[in-house]
Amino acid sequence: MAGKAKAMSQIKQLLRLHKQGDSIKSMARNLGISRNTVKSYLTKLATGKLPVAELLALEDPVLKSRFHAGNPAYKDPRFEHLSSNLDYFRKELALVGVTKKLLWEEYIQVYSDGYGYSQFCFHLQQQLLARKL
Structure with missing residues (x-):
């Protein structure tokens, strides 16, 4: 599992x-993945609190979060603060004369431990693109 995360369909x-009682070797062969990868997922399954039937009923993004931690940058308090103010930033950027630089300066005054300008712009742009979709 050191490589790419497996597709949700494979998981x-x-x-x-696993629910049918197949062996690790059999699961690995049927799915075309290594036995160590199967063992790793089963270990994560054992540490979880939901039974297999309930896990299978979960939506793919929720299931994925159960098995893959995700990017730690998005658990940063700075990111949470930036995300919580996204609607404000979007409205302000629509106004004439408002720039990302002005928004960043305002952001730093309110949240002094916030992102530097380049990271602020990067995360702001990523969030704005994600909200458009």
């Missing part, structure tokens, strides 16, 4: 095979 299939 769900692994859960189904």
